[in-house]
Amino acid sequence: MDLKKTVMSLADAVGVSGDENSAAELALGYLKEITDDCYIKNNSVFGNFGTRESGKPHVLIDAHIDQIGFVVTYITDDGFLKISNCGGIDRRLLLAQQVVVLGKERVKGVICSIPPHLEKSGDDGKVPEFSEISIDVGMTREQAEKVISLGDKVVFLQHSAELIGDRITGAALDDRCGVACLLRAAELLKNEKLNCSYTIMFSSQEEIGERGAKIGVYDVAPDIAIAVDVSFALTSDDSELKCGKMGGGCMIGFSPVLDRELSKTMVSIAEKNGLPFQREIMNEETGTNADRFSVNCGGVKAVTLSIPLKYMHTPVEVISLADVENTAQLIAAYVKEVK
Numbered sequence: 001m002d003l004k005k006t007v008m009s010l011a012d013a014v015g016v017s018g019d020e021n022s023a024a025e026l027a028l029g030y031l032k033e034i035t036d037d038c039y040i041k042n043n044s045v046f047g048n049f050g051t052r053e054s055g056k057p058h059v060l061i062d063a064h065i066d067q068i069g070f071v072v073t074y075i076t077d078d079g080f081l082k083i084s085n086c087g088g089i090d091r092r093l094l095l096a097q098q099v100v101v102l103g104k105e106r107v108k109g110v111i112c113s114i115p116p117h118l119e120k121s122g123d124d125g126k127v128p129e130f131s132e133i134s135i136d137v138g139m140t141r142e143q144a145e146k147v148i149s150l151g152d153k154v155v156f157l158q159h160s161a162e163l164i165g166d167r168i169t170g171a172a173l174d175d176r177c178g179v180a181c182l183l184r185a186a187e188l189l190k191n192e193k194l195n196c197s198y199t200i201m202f203s204s205q206e207e208i209g210e211r212g213a214k215i216g217v218y219d220v221a222p223d224i225a226i227a228v229d230v231s232f233a234l235t236s237d238d239s240e241l242k243c244g245k246m247g248g249g250c251m252i253g254f255s256p257v258l259d260r261e262l263s264k265t266m267v268s269i270a271e272k273n274g275l276p277f278q279r280e281i282m283n284e285e286t287g288t289n290a291d292r293f294s295v296n297c298g299g300v301k302a303v304t305l306s307i308p309l310k311y312m313h314t315p316v317e318v319i320s321l322a323d324v325e326n327t328a329q330l331i332a333a334y335v336k337e338v339k
Helices: 003-012 021-034 141-147 173-189 211-220 260-272 321-337
Strands: 039-043 047-052 058-064 069-075 081-086 098-102 106-111 134-136 153-156 167-170 197-203 224-232 250-254 277-281 301-309 317-320
Touching: 003 021, 003 167, 003 173, 003 321, 021 039, 021 047, 021 173, 021 197, 047 211, 058 173, 058 211, 058 321, 069 141, 081 153, 167 173, 173 197, 173 224, 173 301, 173 317, 173 321, 197 211, 224 321, 250 260, 250 321, 260 277, 260 301, 260 321, 277 301, 301 317, 301 321, 317 321
Parallel strands: 058 197, 058 224, 224 301, 250 277
Antiparallel strands: 039 047, 047 197, 069 081, 069 153, 081 134, 098 106, 098 153, 106 134, 167 317, 250 301
């Protein structure tokens, strides 16, 4: 598979929490192309998955397919759209952004921004509340209501792009780069003789409370669960104590809610296979689907494998393809060893 092409196409697919079908269908299409030894199941409630049966133990490998976005809440008399968030949106970056409204047809618009010349005294630098934000789609109310309904989702205008070296920028790399990582791992495991079963899951609604993960892990009932997500990559204005390094390899999670022996096993396998890795230390929950996996039924051994990402939850997220590849290599090496 062409990892760069796969990551970029997935990042450009639309799939806001609760309406992930377009992105999910693309991911499932890739999975069907890559492997012919998985049973594919599509479940609109919690996500989609492919399972390869080879006995016990059963390993669940998950990446969430949904992305952050907005929802239309009102259309004003002047034809402007009022919105609210769907997932964790940083309001500081909203003004003057280009967006796409996913109505009966796709409608491009811009988030309104008052020119600095017309700002009132004291408004400079003010972060607007969602109640103060409007989208201009260039229509009257009557025109807008023909193609846009309350409840329609809105996304940033998405155009992933190549940066210098192996870096990619895009609006939905959280967690589409994780989805691509799972696809690459499936490719590496194809035709390998295994002593375990595994399920690859593209779960829904992670950004609004890990809802798909709760249902999916119950349905699959694995013995071991791996949550592949993104985590914070170091930027010039942050601390090495909180962040991983882009290009430094997979961030292996250590947390009270994760299985410590499983985390240590991942470290051991990375070292044995010469794969770069970093330890990600979390003092409470992980903020990923692993939090839901670890408390399923009688409990599931869970671990996080995170891809370093800059500028999370913005239209310009950045990753290194090498980190995606190395994380996939680690997953495949682990699954080959499980007994």
